[in-house]
Amino acid sequence: MSEAVLDSGAAEAPGTQGVVDDWSRDKQVFGVPWGKAMMWIFLLSDTFIFSCFLVGYMMVRISTTDPWPVPSEVFALTLFGTSIPLVLIAIMTFILITSSGTMALAVNMGYRKDRKKTFWLMVATAALGASFVGMQAFEWTKLISEGVRPWGNPFGAAQFGSSFFMITGFHGLHVSAGVIYLLVIAFRVKNGFYEKRGGNYEIVEITGLYWHFVDLVWVFIFAFFYLW
Amino acid sequence: MADDGQQHPLKVYYMIWILLFVVSFFSYMVDYLQFEGMLRWTLILVFMFVKAGFIIAIFMHMTWERLALKLAILGPPVVLLVLIGLMSLEGEYVEGSRLDHYGASTMEPETPGHH
Numbered sequence: 060m061s062e063a064v065l066d067s068g069a070a071e072a073p074g075t076q077g078v079v080d081d082w083s084r085d086k087q088v089f090g091v092p093w094g095k096a097m098m099w100i101f102l103l104s105d106t107f108i109f110s111c112f113l114v115g116y117m118m119v120r121i122s123t124t125d126p127w128p129v130p131s132e133v134f135a136l137t138l139f140g141t142s143i144p145l146v147l148i149a150i151m152t153f154i155l156i157t158s159s160g161t162m163a164l165a166v167n168m169g170y171r172k173d174r175k176k177t178f179w180l181m182v183a184t185a186a187l188g189a190s191f192v193g194m195q196a197f198e199w200t201k202l203i204s205e206g207v208r209p210w211g212n213p214f215g216a217a218q219f220g221s222s223f224f225m226i227t228g229f230h231g232l233h234v235s236a237g238v239i240y241l242l243v244i245a246f247r248v249k250n251g252f253y254e255k256r257g258g259n260y261e262i263v264e265i266t267g268l269y270w271h272f273v274d275l276v277w278v279f280i281f282a283f284f285y286l287w
Numbered sequence: 288m289a290d291d292g293q294q295h296p297l298k299v300y301y302m303i304w305i306l307l308f309v310v311s312f313f314s315y316m317v318d319y320l321q322f323e324g325m326l327r328w329t330l331i332l333v334f335m336f337v338k339a340g341f342i343i344a345i346f347m348h349m350t351w352e353r354l355a356l357k358l359a360i361l362g363p364p365v366v367l368l369v370l371i372g373l374m375s376l377e378g379e380y381v382e383g384s385r386l387d388h389y390g391a392s393t394m395e396p397e398t399p400g401h402h
Contacts, residue, residue: 074354081355089356099360110367114374121378124385124392131318132399149315156311160304163346170294201346207401215396264293264348271346275339282335286318 098265104235109276112226113283117156119218128214130285133207134198148285151194152277158187159274162241162267169263174248177263181245184270188238195231199224226280233273240266293348303345310338 071080071090081088089096120127131144138146148158202223206213209221244266247253253260297384317327344350349357 071353077353078355078358080338081353089359090353091356096356099356103360103363106364110364110370114367114370117371118374118378118381121375122381122385124382125394126392126396128396131321135399141399143314145318149311152311153308156304156307159307159342159346160300163300163304164297167295167297167300213397214399215394216295260288268347268370271342275342277313278335278338278342282314282331286314286331 060069089259091127092261092265094265094270095261098268102268104178105272105276109226109229109279112222112229113279116218116222116226116284119222120216123216123218125216126218128212128219130287133202133219134285145285147198148281152190152281154187154191154194154244155274155277158184158191159271161187162270166267169248169260172258172260177260178245179248181241181248181263181266184243185238185241188234188270188273192231192234192238195227195234199227214261223284226284230273230276230280233276237273240269293351295348295351299345303341307341310334310341311369314338 071077081090087093129265130212134148135142135144137143161180162184165177165184168176168180202212207220207223209224211217212220244262248260248263311334314331317330317334322330342363349361
């Protein structure tokens with residue numbers, strides 16, 4: 060039955076006529092598996108949560124009369140005797156992009172029903188995600204030891220700490236949840252869980268949507284919090 | 288286009304992957320080369336939107352979805368522009384009244400990394 064519903068989308072018009080058709084015909088509006096539509100809608104709501112954090116950060120940064128700490132200096136690391144600005148954040152950014160790439164490949168291999176490659180690519184994605192969280196823990200530890208607190212810090216405006224811990228903390232929580240999610244789905248792929256359910260691997264794409272979203276949010280955090 | 292999944296040639300993914308690395312490198316360079324003012328903000332935003340676009344369009348397969356889904360997901364976030372606009376106005380106003388009532392900041396922050 061659900062196949063018939065999905066197939067009816069095959070012959071439909073593209074563009075705006077397609078939008079009218081999709082909404083007015085007696086069928087599912089979105090011609091995608093329900094799990095995927097729901098994941099998209101969840102991500103939409105998550106977009107609003109992260110936007111509220113970022114807009115709140117913008118508001119406190121505009122309204123404070125104290126100088127804002129210079130992220131380039133606060134997040135600098137001394138490597139081999141020289142201070143490199145923002146280097147840990149740059150490494151974290153590259154790790155997350157690498158993990159997005161392995162995830163995209165995992166989705167592709169999933170649709171090819173190559174279970175072994177899908178499993179290992181998802182495990183690699185999870186490992187990269189875990190190393191990202193590890194680096195974030197290191198960064199938090201460093202800032203806390205330097206006296207950065209949600210209510211104040213030695214480098215400038217007090218609001219810096221609360222914005223930093225809220226935004227990166229909430230994002231780190233998403234990454235951690237994503238690592239668990241990835242591992243659960245990866246092992247199900249490996250164990251043949253989805254073979255018993257008709258060999259359908261769109262779940263890998265749904266997991267991928269979540270993971271890419273986490274990377275997407277980091278793009279905005281990187282731009283607005285670390286670079287601005 | 289029946290939904291037989293999102294099956295695309297691997298080449299597309301490799302290309303976007305490389306481009307994401309390149310653009311991220313550029314945005315890091317904005318900081319490393321210490322660009323200031325309008326140039327800095329413009330470059331940050333351009334690189335950010337390019338990266339976000341690649342991730343949503345290709346990695347999340349939005350390019351290949353039907354318009355109904357695109358509009359349902361990408362349309363609503365546009366209202367955030369109103370929130371951003373209102374909050375930046377409000378932020379300027381709050382800063383102004385703080386300056387009027389409390390005067391300029393007398394804080395002397397430490398420079399990071401000198402412990």
